[in-house]
Amino acid sequence: MKKFLQLFVLGLLVPTLFLQAGTTGKLAGHVKDAATGEPLPFVNITIEGTQLGAATDIDGDYVILNISPGLIRCVINMLVFNR
Numbered sequence: 001m002k003k004f005l006q007l008f009v010l011g012l013l014v015p016t017l018f019l020q021a022g023t024t025g026k027l028a029g030h031v032k033d034a035a036t037g038e039p040l041p042f043v044n045i046t047i048e049g050t051q052l053g054a055a056t057d058i059d060g061d062y063v064i065l066n067i068s069p070g071l072i073r074c075v076i077n078m079l080v081f082n083r
Contacts, residue, residue, distance in 0.1 A: 023069065024069075025069060026064065026065050027072070031062070039056075039058075040060050041058045042055055043062075045075070046075045047074060047075075048074070
């Protein structure tokens with residue numbers, strides 16, 4: 001009976017661990033030049049107040065994972081060199 005009770009309690013707890021795993025989100029996008037439409041590589045996108053962020057790839061695409069639900073503010077930075 002004790003073994004059955006332990007398995008029953010374990011059966012109740014395991015699904016809640018998987019439910020907690022689904023409480024984060026993903027932010028993905030594409031950064032391009034407004035004037036020319038060209039993709040902008042190596043642009044940094046960070047989420048204000050966190051250590052989460054990503055840089056765009058050569059095609060201007062980025063993905064940030066494990067974002068907590070709610071309203072977020074993104075900060076976008078790009079280095080521009082003038083010759």
